[in-house]
Amino acid sequence: MELVQLLLGGIANGCIYGLIALGFVLIYKASEGVNFAQGDMMMLGAFVTLGFVNADRMDLPFLPGVALACLVMGCVGYGIDRFLVRGVFGQPQFAMVILTIALGFALRFVAGTIWGYSPLVLETPLAGVNLELAAGLAVSAADAATIVTTVVLTVLLWAFFARTRLGLAIQAASQNQLAAYYMGIPVKFVNSLVWALSGIVATVAGVLYAAKGAIDPNIGLLGIKAFAAAVIGGFGSLPGALAGGVIVGLIEATAQRYGPSGISQMAPYALMLLVLVFWPGGLFAQIRAKKV
């Protein structure tokens, strides 16, 4: 029973890593570069939500507030691509790396200036509620909401990518940008849309993270652990990103309980190294050679 309890918590944490990793992968597929500001976008999403729903701020109802924050962060994501990332398009890879790292710092300072650097708590209806699943097995409402939201969001994203014309166009543009151009797919617009989508996913992750504790402008550093999750899952695979996140969450939880102290902070990165050595493409690689 104790183990199940432990694993549930691990999965819930892992879902958050998975959602951030999903943002990494979405952008990697669209812009062919890593967005190192993904964790900071999550942080900003959490703070924007806090600004909308906390009683001492705008005091909106929780769900409409989250929806509004998603909208705002979607626009932020779109704007980042439209006005910043598109400018380094076609430049060497490191241009985007430097740009997004700098952007991460900028977002951290923006959040710090507006909301301050001391930890704040997002007021959610989930706080302090526990669900008793069985005797001796309880799960916090925040953890349950995290898992359910992640599953729902995954299904929605899957349906969007596999079933809608626009979703297919996004896939097409990521697989062969030039051909997408030839087909008359507006590739630049589609890429900006992916950034918007990843801003929304980051916001959801941020809200779920904030439901478990206090937030401050430095929680974006969680993005590094999510980056490890994306690498473990195989950069470029959406299901892989989520799976990688869950794996990291589980390993962290079990290492913390059964391993020597300090090992749980190290475990995700150790696993990333192992994966890179033995399965360089990641556990769920979707890379095949192009036929000529």
Add this chain to the structure above:
Amino acid sequence: MTAMLEVLNLEAHYGAIMALRGVSLSVEEGRIVTILGANGAGKTTLMKTISGVMDPTKGQILFMGRHVEGRDPDAIVRMGLAHVPEGREVFPFLTVEENLRMGAFTRRDDIRADLDLVYDYFPVLRERRGQPAGTLSGGQQQMLAIGRGLMARPRLMLLDEPSLGLSPLLTQEIFAIIRRLNHEQKVTMLLVEQNAHVALQTADFGYVLELGRIVMAGSSERLMASEDIREFYLGQQGTGQRGQRRWKRRKTWR
């Protein structure tokens, strides 16, 4: 007859390198027009500039009487110009049918009839409609690329080297279908080809592009009869008086 596509004094650069040096040509409605040329002559650049993927530095392109130079490719596709790119360029992880749907991206109306049409021309694609396009053979991918172009329901189709990497038999098959599409679906074709033989057999009219300039234009019969074309593009060698030749002919383009 009216010209469907008119290109006037087109110039294009890759950085400082001039790839097109004032190309003018016209494609009349219902025809198959071919552009011959060696590697690096500027054929693909010309196609990319027409379909809007590259911007020209000078010159005009008129498609159905409207200026399209420098416009975005989606606007040009919407006007009825489909580009089948060199090297097939299918979407490898999408299925055959999803690839075809992407060809119709700019259309908002019902595309089922067009899917059937494509499957009728290329029955093998119907068999493999649920398979990822990256797993098709080269010839099937070329068929998919042409079918994907058809899905835009184009008035004019730009075909860039449809024979690239195909066996001679498959090349004949693809070109037979190109002729049928031109005849039955009234799709005007602008065809770039290295295989001058099959291109001139298929086309009504041809241009020869060398180092970014049009050096010769004429009906396919005239081109096929030309000494220069015979020697430099069809690989037939005239013999001198002693049954062999020890000099290299000068190109005169007459």
